[in-house]
Amino acid sequence: MSGAAAGRETAFDPEKSAGDLAEGVAIGYRDGHVLTDRPILAGATGVVWSLSVMASLPAASTHFDVPTAVRPYTLNRVYSGTILGVHLLALLAFVPQFFSWIGFWAMVVGIHVFGQGITIGYHRLLTHRSFKTLPWVEHCFAILGICCLEDSPARWVAVHRIHHVHSDEQTDPHSPLVTFLWSHFGWLMVNNREAQSLNAIATYSKDLLRDPFYMRIEKRPWILMWIGLAQIPVFFLAGAAIGWIGWGREAALPLGLSLVVWGVYVRIVAVWHITWSVNSLSHMFGYQNYETGEASRNNWFVALLTVGEGWHNNHHEDPSSASVQHRWWEIDISYYEIRLLEALGLAWDVVTPRHVRRREAAAKSA
Numbered sequence: 001m002s003g004a005a006a007g008r009e010t011a012f013d014p015e016k017s018a019g020d021l022a023e024g025v026a027i028g029y030r031d032g033h034v035l036t037d038r039p040i041l042a043g044a045t046g047v048v049w050s051l052s053v054m055a056s057l058p059a060a061s062t063h064f065d066v067p068t069a070v071r072p073y074t075l076n077r078v079y080s081g082t083i084l085g086v087h088l089l090a091l092l093a094f095v096p097q098f099f100s101w102i103g104f105w106a107m108v109v110g111i112h113v114f115g116q117g118i119t120i121g122y123h124r125l126l127t128h129r130s131f132k133t134l135p136w137v138e139h140c141f142a143i144l145g146i147c148c149l150e151d152s153p154a155r156w157v158a159v160h161r162i163h164h165v166h167s168d169e170q171t172d173p174h175s176p177l178v179t180f181l182w183s184h185f186g187w188l189m190v191n192n193r194e195a196q197s198l199n200a201i202a203t204y205s206k207d208l209l210r211d212p213f214y215m216r217i218e219k220r221p222w223i224l225m226w227i228g229l230a231q232i233p234v235f236f237l238a239g240a241a242i243g244w245i246g247w248g249r250e251a252a253l254p255l256g257l258s259l260v261v262w263g264v265y266v267r268i269v270a271v272w273h274i275t276w277s278v279n280s281l282s283h284m285f286g287y288q289n290y291e292t293g294e295a296s297r298n299n300w301f302v303a304l305l306t307v308g309e310g311w312h313n314n315h316h317e318d319p320s321s322a323s324v325q326h327r328w329w330e331i332d333i334s335y336y337e338i339r340l341l342e343a344l345g346l347a348w349d350v351v352t353p354r355h356v357r358r359r360e361a362a363a364k365s366a
């Protein structure tokens, strides 16, 4: 861990990674970068990905073993049980009786709305503090993130900050330099005695735990389960109401069930794989704008799925920025949404990319 300075209050400094807010835990801040200007057309990403999945090939010529903190392997029962269980439930989507276009569109819209609980909430706001907002807005994003069943905000943030500090080193909790499948979800199947320890959470998510909202969740983790389960009756009742009002009483039950299968189970599985693709594909395939010293890549396919997060090499270069759009074609919808929040008065101190900050600073001093 670099730059640890326990017990120190750190003022917000957009020139530093927001990890500094967690008591000096520097999160991947690197300077003196070189804009390599050698974008590789990532058109073959899908094919290579499929081959890699089938063969579980090592991610690159550089290869290392899983983090030492996961050996000897012990099954993470909560994660593996949840992942297996929800994948099985999502298979109900193949039963024609559960299909409806309303359910399908609930899934599509839900991937974006709940997915932003991870992208804007867990990642850009809580992990990197790339903008400020009102407590209730932050907590709403956190609850949307919890609905994606990607663990508590403090635990997610701790693991992601460790990823930035130790990117593509053996201590990285989910580097594809082990294997593609390890980085995609294998690392979630087993316990990591360091990254998931109370000590890691206390160190890397110290700033979050000062907020009683997040501390309460850590002390009573069953809250996560109840929020996760609450989605089922909410979606069922919404579907049943729409069915009853639109097509009569007999349409209530089928549409209610359709919304549960597509709007909850399929949507959760989709958001999982989209999030996991950032850890796997965006550290394997794509081009690099910056020589960041690890394997992060800008991957258009993942950027499309994640409405921005796939420009991951840009993110590793400048983690505190609310935007990962460093070139005009690297569209970052999530950033536009943060700017929309700003326009509505719900976000401020939005951190722009470093090259924009420098240009603005130079214009000011001129």
Ligand SMILES: [Zn+2]
Pocket (backbone or CB within 6 Å): 163, 167, 278, 279, 283, 296, 312, 316
């Ligand atoms: Zn990364």
Ligand SMILES: [Zn+2]
Pocket (backbone or CB within 6 Å): 123, 127, 128, 160, 164, 315, 319
């Ligand atoms: Zn990050």
